[in-house]
Amino acid sequence: MPLKSKHLLGLDGMPKEDIQLILDTAVSFREVLDRPIKKVPPLQGKTITNMFFESSTRTRLSFELAERRLSADVLSFQSSGSSVSKGETLKDTARNIEAMKIDMVVMRHSAAGAPHYLSSVIESAVINAGDGGHEHPTQALLDMYTLRERVGKLAGLHVCIVGDILHSRVARSNIYGLKTMGVKVSVCGPATLIPRDIEKLGVDVYHHIDDVLPKVDALNILRIQLERDAGRLFPTIREYHNYYGITRQRLEKAGREMVIMHPGPINRDVEISADVADGESSVILQQVLNGVAIRMAVLYLLGTR
Amino acid sequence: MRKIKAKIIDAAGMERTITRLAHEILERNKGSHNIVIVGIRTRGEPLAKRIAKKIETVEHVQLQIGFLDITLYRDDLLGKLEQPQMKGTDILFDLNGKDVVLIDDVLYTGRTIRAALDGLTDIGRPRTIQLAVLIDRGHRQLPIKADFVGKNVPTSADESIRVHLKETDGEDEVLLMHPESQP
Numbered sequence: 430m431p432l433k434s435k436h437l438l439g440l441d442g443m444p445k446e447d448i449q450l451i452l453d454t455a456v457s458f459r460e461v462l463d464r465p466i467k468k469v470p471p472l473q474g475k476t477i478t479n480m481f482f483e484s485s486t487r488t489r490l491s492f493e494l495a496e497r498r499l500s501a502d503v504l505s506f507q508s509s510g511s512s513v514s515k516g517e518t519l520k521d522t523a524r525n526i527e528a529m530k531i532d533m534v535v536m537r538h539s540a541a542g543a544p545h546y547l548s549s550v551i552e553s554a555v556i557n558a559g560d561g562g563h564e565h566p567t568q569a570l571l572d573m574y575t576l577r578e579r580v581g582k583l584a585g586l587h588v589c590i591v592g593d594i595l596h597s598r599v600a601r602s603n604i605y606g607l608k609t610m611g612v613k614v615s616v617c618g619p620a621t622l623i624p625r626d627i628e629k630l631g632v633d634v635y636h637h638i639d640d641v642l643p644k645v646d647a648l649n650i651l652r653i654q655l656e657r658d659a660g661r662l663f664p665t666i667r668e669y670h671n672y673y674g675i676t677r678q679r680l681e682k683a684g685r686e687m688v689i690m691h692p693g694p695i696n697r698d699v700e701i702s703a704d705v706a707d708g709e710s711s712v713i714l715q716q717v718l719n720g721v722a723i724r725m726a727v728l729y730l731l732g733t734r
Numbered sequence: 735m736r737k738i739k740a741k742i743i744d745a746a747g748m749e750r751t752i753t754r755l756a757h758e759i760l761e762r763n764k765g766s767h768n769i770v771i772v773g774i775r776t777r778g779e780p781l782a783k784r785i786a787k788k789i790e791t792v793e794h795v796q797l798q799i800g801f802l803d804i805t806l807y808r809d810d811l812l813g814k815l816e817q818p819q820m821k822g823t824d825i826l827f828d829l830n831g832k833d834v835v836l837i838d839d840v841l842y843t844g845r846t847i848r849a850a851l852d853g854l855t856d857i858g859r860p861r862t863i864q865l866a867v868l869i870d871r872g873h874r875q876l877p878i879k880a881d882f883v884g885k886n887v888p889t890s891a892d893e894s895i896r897v898h899l900k901e902t903d904g905e906d907e908v909l910l911m912h913p914e915s916q917p
Contacts, residue, residue, distance in 0.1 A: 457803065457820040466856045469806040733811050 432730045436548045436555045439564035440606040448609060452574050455719070455726035461498070462722055472501035472732045476531040480523070481558070482508040482538040487693055487717065488558050488568070492535050495724035501732070504531065519543065520550050527551045533732060536560075554731045562596050568692050569602035571723040573610060575716045576647055579688050584611035589641050591673060592651035592700055593622045595662075599692045603649060604630050617641050618673060621662040638673050642683035649690045650675055653700050666699055676702040680710075688712055736894060736911040742869070742887055743908040751884040752781070755866055756788035758882050759835055768861070770832045771799040774850050775821045777839040778802075780901035781868060785837060800825030802836075807849035829858030835882075839897040841867040844878035869908060871895050 432447050440448070461469055477496045481489050489505070496503045506526070517525075523534065535556045536544045541563035548555040559565040577583050588607055594600045594616045607614050608631050616623060617635040628634060635641040642648075653669060663669050675689070689701070689711040697703045706713060743751060763769055766789055773782025779801050786797045801824045805811070808818070836850055847865060854863060866882035871889045885908075887895065892913035900906050 454820055457805075457822045460823055461806075464857055469856065470852070471806045471811050474812075729806075 431734050435731070435734065436544075436557075437566055437727055437731065438545050438548060438555065438557045440566045440569055440602045440609070441564065443566075443605070443609065445609050448570070448573070448606060451570055451723065451726050451730060452577060454730060455570075455574055455722045458725040458729070459719065459722040461725070462718065468498050468500060470500045471729055472496070472499040474502075475533065475732050476502045476504065477533045477535060477728065477732075478504045478506060478526050478531050479558075480506045480508075480526070480534055480536045480538075482519075482536070482543070483559070485537050485559070487720075488537065488565075491717070491720045492556075492558060492567075492724050495721050495728055496535075498721070499725055499728055499732070501533075501728070519547065523547055523551050527553055533728065554734075556727060556731065559598055561598065562601075563598050564602045564605075565598040566602050566606075567720070567724055567727060568599050569606040570727070571716055571720040572599075572603055572649060572690055572692070573606055574723055575690065575712050575719045576688060578715070578719065579712055580646065583607070585613075586646040587613040587615070587644060588647045588649060589615040589617055589635070589645045590649045590651065591617045591638065591675065593653060593662075594618055594627065594651070595622045595624050596654060597651050599649075600651060604632055608632075615641055615645065619663050619669070638675075639679065639682065642679060642687075643685055645685075645687055647688035647690060648675060649692070650701050651692065652694060653696055655696065655699075670699055674698070674700060674702060675705050677704050677708070680705065686710065690716060693717065736914055738909050739893065739912045740910045741907060742895075742910050743885060743906075745906040748868075748906040748908070751868065752784050753788055755868075755882050755884055756785050756792065759785070759864070759866060760789060760792065762864070762881070763833055766793045766795050766797065768831075768833045769797065769835055770827065770829065770860075771797055771835050771837060772825065772854070773799070773801050774836065774838040774846065775801055775803045777897055777899055777902060778837045780899045781839060782837040783901075785835075785866065798827045800827065802850055802853050804846060804849040804853050807852045809845060809849070823853065823857075825857055829854065829860045832858075832860045834860040834863045835866055836863055837866050839868050839899075840895050841865070841870045841878075841880050841883075842873055842895075844874045844876035847878050848876050868897060869895055 533554045535558050537558040538560050541561035543560050544555050544557040557566055590600045604614050615633040617638050691713050695706055771782050771786045773779040786799045790797055803821045803823045805818050805820045864881040867880045868884040870880055870883045870886050873891055894911045896909040898905055898907050
């Protein structure tokens with residue numbers, strides 16, 4: 430049973446069977462990552478281009494590693510120092526690279542919808558590695574995978590996404606994906622960081638973290654993007670930490686076991702205290718490892734389609 | 735729909751064949767001390783379990799047993815219409831220096847076994863790899879030969895073999911099927 434879609438642009442509208450297939454396929458690749466030889470041959474002879482128009486370390490390395498472990502040839506491209514700085518359009522850049530006979534494009538771009546546009550002008554399969562404030566589907570897939578691995582199921586759980594929902598593509602992809610898989614989703618943060626009308630996506634909104642903690646099975650704690658002039662949206666980092674920071678005391682007060690996720694990179698003692706980040710309920714490093722397996726699954730399913 | 739041409743093995747025959755395979759494996763390896771069993775998914779899995787159990791009963795030992803999914807090593811993966819479903823590899827022990835007995839239901843072109851050999855070498859370096867199959871139906875496309883064969887069944891290329899096992903299909907039998915177009 431193949432994926433219905435030729436591209437992976439986002440989880441909005443992706444059928445449940447497709448998400449299920451990706452999560453199930455990733456289980457096999459997760460096993461490959463435990464072997465002494467972590468390389469398998471299914472994408473031998475395929476060429477994948479990573480086009481990163483926005484800086485990224487974790488996601489780019491994770492994709493590259495996944496590609497190499499599937500035996501694909503990898504071309505990586507960063508916009509700085511390339512023809513993009515000479516004024517070439519996205520369409521021309523992509524079509525020129527495609528003219529060199531590549532099979533798939535993984536793209537990160539600061540503009541929402543850039544991968545969707547790209548998929549309409551080139552023949553190759555396109556995978557969205559994050560587009561502006563829109564979607565980051567592989568991150569949400571690896572979050573769901575990690576949660577399912579830890580708890581054993583998805584349907585019926587309650588997940589709260591905490592922090593800067595407004596600027597977060599991770600939040601959006603998680604909401605779409607989790608809702609499709611039958612998970613109850615809440616969001617929590619200061620009103621300035623919660624988009625207006627987010628309830629229309631079928632989520633509950635909380636402004637007091639201590640109100641929602643006793644109800645949830647997992648927290649997905651988003652990074653406060655210090656570089657994005659956060660001070661304009663809440664008074665101080667310290668105040669944010671006091672009201673929304675996830676600390677051991679808060680979790681103990683909630684009196685409930687919950688899985689702690691974070692897409693990274695973490696700001697220790699801002700959105701999450703160091704002891705929680707390193708504690709037993711934290712699956713932050715498993716998320717990183719599972720990210721490689723999820724990306725291998727997506728690349729494999731689209732690349733052998 | 736293909737029609738049945740002959741029942742090659744029935745339930746009692748299957749039991750006897752598995753018993754004989756287990757004894758042959760033990761005889762060839764002079765006991766079970768260095769043997770590990772690896773079944774190729776899907777139907778190699780229950781067969782491997784049965785052969786292992788038989789050996790364990792005879793030798794009073796506990797064997798290490800694992801399962802191999804060869805999907806990622808297939809040579810027809812790109813360009814196949816149906817994307818094969820992966821069932822996962824499950825080999826949780828060290829293969830290095832072991833005598834691996836690889837188990838599958840039917841040996842035909844040899845391509846599955848080629849893929850399985852590649853898969854095994856990615857996991858470790860066994861001392862030997864031996865192949866045990868329930869049915870050898872001929873028509874090899876690669877230089878591959880089984881060490882232990884339940885039954886040799888001469889077939890024409892357009893016939894097919896159906897192996898049914900209790901665990902996966904509800905009963906134990908092996909059927910030879912007529913070609914698709916046969917009236």
